[in-house]
Amino acid sequence: MKFNTPQRMVAIGTLCMIFIIACSKDFEGIVQDSFDFTFDGNNEENGFVFEAARTDFNLEPERMVSTVSYFMKYNILDGKGYYLGTENDTIRENDTILVKDFDLSYRYMPIDTGMHKVKVLAWDSNRLQKELELAYNVKYASFSFLLGKGTGDFIINSRNPVNVTLLRDKNTVAPDGDSTEEFEITYQLEDGSGKLHLDDVTYDAGTPFKLPKGVTEFGYLPETLGEHKLTMVAKAPDGASLTNELLLTVGNVNFTFRATAASSQVELDTNLAINIDLQTQDEESEVTYDISHSFSSDSQGAGTVRDQNGGVMDPGTFRSIDPGNYNYTFEDDELGQRKIYFDIRDSNGQRKRDSVEIEIANIPFTFSGNSESNQVFVNQRTQLNFNIKSNGNTSNIDYFLTYDLEEGNGRVTGVNGNTIRNNTDYPVDLGNFPLFYTPETLGPHRINFLVTDNYGQAVGPVEIDLDANPLELEFNASANSNEVLVGQRGTISLSLIEQGDYDGVSYELNYFISGGDAQLYNGNSPIIPSQYFSVSPGSFAYDFVGDQAGTYEITFLLRDSNGQILEDKVTVVVGNNDFTVNMTPSKATEFSNIPVGIIVDIDEVPDGANDSYTAFFSSSQNGSMSINGITYGPGEQFPLGAGVNNISYTGSEPGQHNIVLSVESGSDVTRTANTTITFDQVDFTFTGGTQKSDITVGETTGLNFNISESVGSSDYTMRFSMNGNALIRDYNGIEVSPGNSYDVNTGNFNWTLEGTNESTVRMAFTVRNDTGLEKTVDITVNVAAKGLHLYRIGHIAAGLYRGTGGC
Numbered sequence: 174m175k176f177n178t179p180q181r182m183v184a185i186g187t188l189c190m191i192f193i194i195a196c197s198k199d200f201e202g203i204v205q206d207s208f209d210f211t212f213d214g215n216n217e218e219n220g221f222v223f224e225a226a227r228t229d230f231n232l233e234p235e236r237m238v239s240t241v242s243y244f245m246k247y248n249i250l251d252g253k254g255y256y257l258g259t260e261n262d263t264i265r266e267n268d269t270i271l272v273k274d275f276d277l278s279y280r281y282m283p284i285d286t287g288m289h290k291v292k293v294l295a296w297d298s299n300r301l302q303k304e305l306e307l308a309y310n311v312k313y314a315s316f317s318f319l320l321g322k323g324t325g326d327f328i329i330n331s332r333n334p335v336n337v338t339l340l341r342d343k344n345t346v347a348p349d350g351d352s353t354e355e356f357e358i359t360y361q362l363e364d365g366s367g368k369l370h371l372d373d374v375t376y377d378a379g380t381p382f383k384l385p386k387g388v389t390e391f392g393y394l395p396e397t398l399g400e401h402k403l404t405m406v407a408k409a410p411d412g413a414s415l416t417n418e419l420l421l422t423v424g425n426v427n428f429t430f431r432a433t434a435a436s437s438q439v440e441l442d443t444n445l446a447i448n449i450d451l452q453t454q455d456e457e458s459e460v461t462y463d464i465s466h467s468f469s470s471d472s473q474g475a476g477t478v479r480d481q482n483g484g485v486m487d488p489g490t491f492r493s494i495d496p497g498n499y500n501y502t503f504e505d506d507e508l509g510q511r512k513i514y515f516d517i518r519d520s521n522g523q524r525k526r527d528s529v530e531i532e533i534a535n536i537p538f539t540f541s542g543n544s545e546s547n548q549v550f551v552n553q554r555t556q557l558n559f560n561i562k563s564n565g566n567t568s569n570i571d572y573f574l575t576y577d578l579e580e581g582n583g584r585v586t587g588v589n590g591n592t593i594r595n596n597t598d599y600p601v602d603l604g605n606f607p608l609f610y611t612p613e614t615l616g617p618h619r620i621n622f623l624v625t626d627n628y629g630q631a632v633g634p635v636e637i638d639l640d641a642n643p644l645e646l647e648f649n650a651s652a653n654s655n656e657v658l659v660g661q662r663g664t665i666s667l668s669l670i671e672q673g674d675y676d677g678v679s680y681e682l683n684y685f686i687s688g689g690d691a692q693l694y695n696g697n698s699p700i701i702p703s704q705y706f707s708v709s710p711g712s713f714a715y716d717f718v719g720d721q722a723g724t725y726e727i728t729f730l731l732r733d734s735n736g737q738i739l740e741d742k743v744t745v746v747v748g749n750n751d752f753t754v755n756m757t758p759s760k761a762t763e764f765s766n767i768p769v770g771i772i773v774d775i776d777e778v779p780d781g782a783n784d785s786y787t788a789f790f791s792s793s794q795n796g797s798m799s800i801n802g803i804t805y806g807p808g809e810q811f812p813l814g815a816g817v818n819n820i821s822y823t824g825s826e827p828g829q830h831n832i833v834l835s836v837e838s839g840s841d842v843t844r845t846a847n848t849t850i851t852f853d854q855v856d857f858t859f860t861g862g863t864q865k866s867d868i869t870v871g872e873t874t875g876l877n878f879n880i881s882e883s884v885g886s887s888d889y890t891m892r893f894s895m896n897g898n899a900l901i902r903d904y905n906g907i908e909v910s911p912g913n914s915y916d917v918n919t920g921n922f923n924w925t926l927e928g929t930n931e932s933t934v935r936m937a938f939t940v941r942n943d944t945g946l947e948k949t950v951d952i953t954v955n956v957a958a959k960g961l962h963l964y965r966i967g968h969i970a971a972g973l974y975r976g977t978g979g980c
Contacts, residue, residue, distance in 0.1 A: 208236040210243070212295040212303035216281065221314040222411045225257055225280035228307065232275045232295055243272040245295040252289030252311065254282055283311040313413030316341040316356075316386075320405055320417035323390070327401075327423045331455040332370060332392030335419070339386045339407060355383045357408040365401030365423065368394055395423040425521045427454040428462070428496065432515040434503075434529040436564055438536055443569065444502040447478075447529055451517060453496045461520045463491035466513055469528070473509025476533075478502070491518070508533050536570060538563035538603075540624040540632040544610070544639055551641045551735055553675050554586070554611040559635070561603050561624060571627040573598040577634075581618030581641065584611050612641035643737045645672035650729045650741040652717070656748055658779060662716040665693065665743055669710045669731065679734040681705040688725035689747075692718055705732065719747035749840045750782040752815070756834050756846035758822070764855045764885045765944045768799065768821040771848070775815050775836065785839040786813045793831040794852070796824040824852035855885035857919075859940045861950035868928050869959045876901070876924040876952060880917065880940060887942035890914040897934030899956065900927040914941070928956030 216228040232243055246269050247256060256264040257280040264270065264279065272295070283289055289309040296302040316339065323334025339356050359381045360369065369376045370392040376382050384407075395401060401421040408414040431450045439445035451462060467488050468475050478486045481499040486492065494517070503513065511531045518524045542559040549555040561572055575596055576585060585593045586609045593599050593608065601624065612618050617640055623633035647670040657663035669680060683705045684693060693700040694716040700706070708731075719725055724746050731739040752775055759770040775786055789810045790798055798805045800820040805811045813836060824830045829851045837843045857880055864875035880889055892914045895901070902908050902925050909915055909924070917940065926934070934956060939949045 208234060208238060208241075209301065210234040210295075210297060210303065212245075212305060214293060214305045214307055216307050216309065218308060219310045219312075220281075220283065222283050222286050222311050224314070225282045226309055228256070228279050228281050230277040230279070230293070230295075230305075232272055232277070232303075234275075234297075240298075242298040243275075243295065244297070245270045245272055245277075245293060247291055247293045250290040250292055250306075252283060252287055252309070253285045254289055254291075254309075254311075255284075256281055281307075281309055283309060286311050286313055313409070313411055314341070316407075316409055316413065316415070318407040318415040318417055320403070320419050322419060322421060325422075327393065327395055327421050328426050328455050328458070329395050329398055329423050330458060331426070332394050333421075335369065335391040335393045335403070335421075337384060337389045337391065337405070337407075339384060339389075341386050341409070354386050355410065356386070357381050358384050358405060359408075360403060360405040363402040363404070365399055365421075366396045367401060367423075368396075370394060393421065395421065398423050398425070425523060426458040426460050426519070428452060428460075428517070428519060428523070428525070430515075430517045430525045430527055432513075432527040432529050434531055437530065438532045438534055438564065439504070440536060440569060441508065441533060442504060442506050444504045445531060447501045447503055447513075449481075449494075449499045449501055449515065451494060451496045451498075456496065462494050462496065463518050464494040464515065465489060465491040466515050469512035469514065472511045472513075474505060474507045474511065476503050476505035476511055476513075478513065491516075503531060505533050535630065536563050536567055537630070538567070538570075538572070538624075538626065538632060540622075540635060542622055542635040542637060544637050547639055549610075549612055549639050549641055550644045550673065550675065551612050551615050552677070553644070553673065554609045555639070557585075557608045557610055557637060558605065559601070559608065559622070560605050561601065563603060567603055572601050572603065572624055573626075574601045574622060574624050575599065576620055576622045579619040579621060581612060581616060581639070582614045583618055583641075584613070585609070585620070586611070610637075610639070612639060615641050615643070617641075644675055644678065644733055644735060646670070646731070646733065646737075646739060647672060648729075648731045648739040648741055650727070650743045652743050652745050653714075655744065656746045657717070657719065658751060659719060659722055659747055659749065661779065662694070662718055663745055664714050665717050665727065665745075666712065666714045667708075667729065668712045669708065671710050677734075680708050680710070681732045682708045683730040683732070684727060686725055686727050689723045690720040691725050691727075691747075693727070694718065705730075717745055719745070722747050722749055749842070750784055750838070751778040751840075751842055752776060752782075752784070752786075752836075752838055752844060753778070754834065754836045754844045754846045756832070756848045758848050758850050761849070762851045762853060763824070764887070765824055765827050765852045767852075767943065768823040769850055771820050771822055773813060773818040773820060773834065773836075773846070775813060775818070777815050783815060786815065786836050787811070788813050788834055788836045790822075790832060790834050792822075792824075792833075794824060794828050795826045796822055796830055796832075796852075798822050822850060824850065827852050827854040853885060855882070855887045855942050855944045855946060857882045857884075857887070857889075857940075857942060857946070857948070859948040859950055861938055861952055863926070863952050863954055866953065867955045867957065868926075869957050870928050870930055871959065872956075873925050873927045874954060876926055876938075877921070878917070878924070878938070878950070879921050880919045882919055887944060889917050889919065889940050889942050891917045891938060891940045893936050893938045895934060895936045897932040897936075897954075897956070898929045899932075899934040899954065900929055901925070901936075902927075926954055928954070930956065931958045932956050 211233045213231045214228065217226040220226040246267055249266055255266065258264055259278065281291065289311055291307045293305040293307060294302060319338035321336045323336060327333040341354065360378055362378050371389065401423060403419040403421060404416065406414055406416045429452045433448045435446040453460065466478050466486060479502045480486055481501060511533065512528055514526055514528045516524060516526050539562045542557060545556045545558065575598055578595055587593060588607060610620065617638065620637050621634035623631060625631040650665060650667045653664040653666060683703060685702045700715060717727065724744065727743045727745065729741050755774045757772045763769045777784060787810045789808055791807050798820055800811055822832060829849060832848050832850065834846045835843060859880055861876065861878040864877065868874050893911055895911045900908060903915060904922050904924060934954045936952045937949055938952065939947055941947045
């Protein structure tokens with residue numbers, strides 16, 4: 174078979190395509206091997222020893238070839254360290270890594286400080302290579318090391334505070350890989366010997382030990398005097414170390430010594446206490462102490478010093494004494510000044526001295542006194558405060574007090590109520606002591622007091638001036654109600670308040686009434702006027718009863734046992750019968766023109782007064798009141814009776830009606846009551862229409878209506894007007910006439926219209942509710958003659974027929 178040229182060309186093209194496809198599969202490997210790749214690395218350049226630094230590698234082939242594999246390895250040029258894989262496995266130097274994930278994340282762990290350089294080599298299975306050089310700057314993690322002493326001077330053979338503070342900025346792991354926050358500590362001593370103690374543990378110089386970070390307080394126990402040099406080295410877990418030095422001055426144990434006499438004066442042949450106080454800086458020290466005494470060269474004689482055990486001490490002779498507080502004594506039988514030196518020395522040769530100065534003489538004293546108040550009340554005792562003070566030894570001294578009453582009459586008594594007579598010795602003691610004075614006359618009083626001791630020393634006189642005044646009393650009388658009714662009890666409250674502590678005072682009360690016949694009662698017992706009767710301080714009350722209307726004045730007279738009389742008055746109005754009125758509506762809201770029942774309650778005081786009452790009302794809106802079928806407008810009076818009255822109120826316009834009812838009794842007492850009722854407007858919608866607007870004479874059509882209440886509920890009537898001739902019937906088929914009102918229901922209802930002659934019937938239907946709201950609907954019906962209407966229908970039918978025939 175022979176091909177023509179176009180067919181031959183198609184066959185040759187098809188063979189070439191097959192050949193090319195076959196050849197491309199044979200040379201796939203050669204094409205793929207020719208693609209390059211990129212290799213990048215990114216690392217944290219600054220880090221700390223033993224802290225792994227994140228390092229990210231990215232190997233990106235120019236084209237993915239399934240037969241090509243990729244590898245990498247690293248070599249450390251400077252420094253020591255290694256890489257950690259994603260599983261925290263160690264990748265050793267020069268280990269070949271098969272790259273499967275081209276975004277690699279390793280961590281470089283340096284194990285020494287300095288600049289680390291790492292060469293990373295990547296290659297593929299076609300021996301194409303890429304090389305990176307990464308740098309890591311490695312240093313120790315910083316920490317703070319402070320060495321301080323808790324006191325300026327150290328005491329030999331005593332634990333003295335030494336503080337070590339270690340603060341780490343960043344925690345790294347130790348060379349063995351274990352994380353720790355402890356530091357290795359060593360210390361050395363120069364120019365002295367001693368040891369560091371921490372609680373019960375002793376640390377020797379040159380021996381390493383561990384400390385946690387934070388503050389550690391050691392006790393340094395020096396064994397020699399002088400200046401010690403403490404050198405301490407702190408080494409962190411990663412190898413970082415700091416050195417601190419501390420100079421410690423070690424001295425002897427210090428002590429304090431004081432000698433204090435109990436008084437600067439003492440009587441002859443009387444022991445005077447001298448306090449010896451020896452305190453050492455270190456109670457655990459083995460230092461010992463001695464004491465001696467001597468008299469100064471200008472002392473007017475000597476005397477006998479005894480230790481705390483009563484043993485006589487020889488002047489100039491040392492005897493052993495332990496640190497502590499001791500009471501020594503001194504006495505002498507000659508008058509004059511003494512200055513005694515006391516010397517203390519310790520076993521290290523330290524010496525300290527103190528002295529006391531003592532006068533051997535009669536003991537002077539001071540005497541002072543005053544009254545708690547210079548204004549006092551007659552026949553009421555007041556306290557007089559006295560003080561006798563002496564700075565010497567008064568164990569053998571007695572004191573006596575006398576007084577002289579220069580002005581006024583009264584009596585002085587002791588603490589136990591015993592009477593102290595004028596110009597008679599009364600034994601008293603040192604210190605503070607009270608006496609009591611009771612004035613028996615009004616006006617000024619002056620008393621002089623004198624104190625002498627058994628050696629004849631006298632101090633005084635101390636003059637005390639007083640003014641005796643009447644008692645301060647608060648007396649009040651008041652009526653709980655200033656107006657009461659005839660024959661009704663009103664409470665009169667009285668109070669008697671003492672403005673001080675008046676012992677032994679009694680009170681009487683008297684009263685009289687002006688203004689009419691009336692009486693006070695204590696319970697059911699009448700109180701006779703113009704006669705005094707006993708009362709007690711406090712609050713009390715009596716009942717007042719007036720027999721007739723009028724204004725009464727009650728005068729009260731209070732008399733105390735000192736003859737003082739206080740007066741107060743109370744006015745009470747006795748009135749006729751009273752009453753209260755309350756008005757309570759049966760509901761707070763209603764619709765306009767609908768009555769609301771109201772209960773008017775007249776409560777008579779007293780009950781059963783049977784007074785007569787008339788009332789009228791006012792309102793903020795238009796309305797009326799109705800009682801017993803009679804309607805009253807605002808301001809029109811109507812009668813009410815005592816007790817409960819039922820009335821009604823009708824609001825003729827919507828809104829809030831604020832109603833005020835005023836009621837006047839036959840006793841000319843007027844009371845008012847208020848209430849509020851809100852009246853709402855009833856609203857509705859009214860719609861209407863005809864079933865057919867075009868009818869013929871004698872034909873009927875439906876008139877459709879709807880009443881929908883949107884607010885409230887009401888009853889409805891409907892009337893209509895009509896222009897034209899037609900016969901209208903309601904839903905019962907009863908003929909209705911224009912102008913008349915007919916009851917209709919809410920919702921849908923239907924009337925009918927029958928055309929009586931040819932005309933256009935125009936009607937206006939108006940619906941009215943109970944509140945007077947009206948709404949109107951207009952309806953128009955065309956009534957045509959019968960023949961014309963039939964013709965039109967026939968014409969239309971013929972037309973329709975003709976139209977259908979066209980099909």
